[in-house]
Amino acid sequence: MLNNITLGQYFPVDSPVHRLDPRTKILLTVALMVAIFVCKGFAGFGAIFLFILLCVRLAKLKLRFVLRGIKPIAVIVLLTFVLNLFLQSGGRVLWHWWIITITVDGLRTAVFMAIRLLMLVMGTQLLTLTTSPIALTDGLESLFKPLSKIGFPAHELAMMMSIALRFIPTLIDETNKITQAQKARGADFESGNLIRRAKAMLPLLVPLFVSAFRRADELAMAMEARCYRGGSGRTKMKPLKYKKRDLCAVGAYLAVLGAVLVLNIFKIGVL
Amino acid sequence: MHEAISARNLSYHYEGADKNAVDSVNIEIARGEFVAILGRNGSGKSTLGKLFNGLYLASQGEVFVSGTQITDENSAYEARKHCGMVFQDPDNQMVATIVEEDVAFGCENLGVAPDEIKRRVQKALETVGMSEYALSAPHMLSGGQKQRAAIAGVLAMQPDIIVFDESTSMLDPSGRRDIFSLAQRLNERGVTIVWITHFMEEAALCQRLYVMDGGRVALQGTPREVFSDAEAVQKLGLDVPDMTALARQLKQNGIDVRSDIITIDEMEVELCRLA
Numbered sequence: 001m002l003n004n005i006t007l008g009q010y011f012p013v014d015s016p017v018h019r020l021d022p023r024t025k026i027l028l029t030v031a032l033m034v035a036i037f038v039c040k041g042f043a044g045f046g047a048i049f050l051f052i053l054l055c056v057r058l059a060k061l062k063l064r065f066v067l068r069g070i071k072p073i074a075v076i077v078l079l080t081f082v083l084n085l086f087l088q089s090g091g092r093v094l095w096h097w098w099i100i101t102i103t104v105d106g107l108r109t110a111v112f113m114a115i116r117l118l119m120l121v122m123g124t125q126l127l128t129l130t131t132s133p134i135a136l137t138d139g140l141e142s143l144f145k146p147l148s149k150i151g152f153p154a155h156e157l158a159m160m161m162s163i164a165l166r167f168i169p170t171l172i173d174e175t176n177k178i179t180q181a182q183k184a185r186g187a188d189f190e191s192g193n194l195i196r197r198a199k200a201m202l203p204l205l206v207p208l209f210v211s212a213f214r215r216a217d218e219l220a221m222a223m224e225a226r227c228y229r230g231g232s233g234r235t236k237m238k239p240l241k242y243k244k245r246d247l248c249a250v251g252a253y254l255a256v257l258g259a260v261l262v263l264n265i266f267k268i269g270v271l
Numbered sequence: 272m273h274e275a276i277s278a279r280n281l282s283y284h285y286e287g288a289d290k291n292a293v294d295s296v297n298i299e300i301a302r303g304e305f306v307a308i309l310g311r312n313g314s315g316k317s318t319l320g321k322l323f324n325g326l327y328l329a330s331q332g333e334v335f336v337s338g339t340q341i342t343d344e345n346s347a348y349e350a351r352k353h354c355g356m357v358f359q360d361p362d363n364q365m366v367a368t369i370v371e372e373d374v375a376f377g378c379e380n381l382g383v384a385p386d387e388i389k390r391r392v393q394k395a396l397e398t399v400g401m402s403e404y405a406l407s408a409p410h411m412l413s414g415g416q417k418q419r420a421a422i423a424g425v426l427a428m429q430p431d432i433i434v435f436d437e438s439t440s441m442l443d444p445s446g447r448r449d450i451f452s453l454a455q456r457l458n459e460r461g462v463t464i465v466w467i468t469h470f471m472e473e474a475a476l477c478q479r480l481y482v483m484d485g486g487r488v489a490l491q492g493t494p495r496e497v498f499s500d501a502e503a504v505q506k507l508g509l510d511v512p513d514m515t516a517l518a519r520q521l522k523q524n525g526i527d528v529r530s531d532i533i534t535i536d537e538m539e540v541e542l543c544r545l546a
Contacts, residue, residue, distance in 0.1 A: 134368050166368045169410040215363045221326055222364035225356040226377035226424065227348060237375035237388040 017059035022139025024246040044260040069125040084110035155231025273338040275463040276300040280332035294486035307474040310483035311508040324354040354432040355425030361417035377428040395423040415446030432463040475533040
């Protein structure tokens with residue numbers, strides 16, 4: 001189980017989208033969210049959805065993966081839908097019962113908000129599905145670097161993230177070992193109510209924490225032994241470089257944004 | 272031409288401890304040597320190793336590494352460029368999620384140019400025989416492979432000296448032999464090796480030994496010299512190599528073998544001579 005652990009939901013294949021600079025992908029994801037919020041009508045959403053579909057296609061992903069990410073937020077989408085449906089008023093009344101009134105505007109807003117949320121999730125999914133955690137960290141470090149002038153610890157945060165990623169499998173491995181060791185001595189992690197089970201976790205957590213601190217200590221020493229002195233003066237084996245394909249991606253995005261804006265201005269498919 | 276490592280009257284005191292962990296130690300290690308530092312737990316051998324690359328700063332006395340005296344953080348940094356270190360737990364010395372990136376870590380810290388880093392990483396991985404694992408995740412590797420990757424990380428920094436701090440103690444016997452012979456190969460290429468260990472079989476194959484006890488150098492010399500006085504070695508809580516022990520027992524039982532035998536090969540030759 002531990003040997004094939006995948007961190008996050010990164011789907012490792014080689015595709016033009018995977019090869020994009022992580023910074024481009026991060027920035028475009030933010031930009032796509034902006035476009036989704038700017039968009040005022042269903043036609044605009046259509047354009048954005050086509051863009052997402054194109055990315056999915058180019059990234060050799062299955063639409064299934066992107067849709068899977070919707071599941072956890074289904075409740076939120078449903079709640080937004082229902083609230084908007086009942087609370088928004090105006091327009092022709094479609095249905096009325098006791099204090100509940102559903103109007104045309106209400107229905108429209110409800111559907112619109114639900115689609116907006118779904119689009120947001122699908123858009124951000126694209127980033128995590130096509131960018132490995134390590135590339136994501138590199139990208140974030142590079143993007144936040146200008147802020148380090150005003151004291152933002154960009155390098156430190158990136159280093160912490162990558163060390164965390166590095167040690168997650170190690171610590172999971174260790175947790176399993178300790179669990180087995182405690183079970184061999186008669187510890188019972190499965191039976192009893194929630195509180196009992198939480199208590200049973202204690203003999204697992206204490207050694208795990210002790211070992212994590214010991215590891216941190218040794219790692220710090222090993223890093224120091226390899227001349228680590230923080231971010232200044234460091235170089236990278238694979239520095240991030242923008243390529244032509246990044247320009248293409250930005251171009252494609254701008255086309256979509258343009259379409260959304262035009263549709264907005266001419267009120268095509270707008271509420 | 273200065274020595275690779277030289278320590279004069281070197282002492283180190285852990286805060287709150289009632290005595291020195293390393294106590295007025297004098298050591299000279301020449302360039303290109305393969306020296307073992309032996310000792311039981313708590314004898315100060317690991318502390319000594321950490322004084323050699325400035326992870327600890329001497330409380331008293333002086334230590335020179337490749338001609339640089341380590342006195343403060345800056346000189347320690349200079350020393351670390353020359354003196355790499357491979358630690359005991361292979362898991363706790365890998366920083367990156369990909370082997371290749373981890374090997375590059377030291378070079379990146381030194382500010383080496385990207386193309387040069389790529390070249391060095393490739394070469395280092397070749398040297399330790401890990402080229403095919405360049406893109407693997409560390410947790411997918413065996414202990415020996417992780418240790419080889421860690422050595423590649425040190426090699427990529429092109430040090431003159433590598434200190435192995437009990438680097439084989441968490442490995443299985445085949446991994447242990449593997450890492451030791453890798454160290455020997457590096458030594459043949461001119462890298463000075465300081466091999467900290469409590470395995471006698473490994474120490475027996477080094478050029479020179481320092482046996483530590485209670486923070487002091489208790490015995491020193493070639494393996495033959497040190498192990499020929501088996502009683503002195505055992506008094507320090509250490510075993511002599513199996514073959515040396517066997518030779519002693521044979522001798523006690525009236526069979527006239529040499530007492531300075533350390534390896535199986537030597538024993539074979541000696542027994543054939545008698546037969």
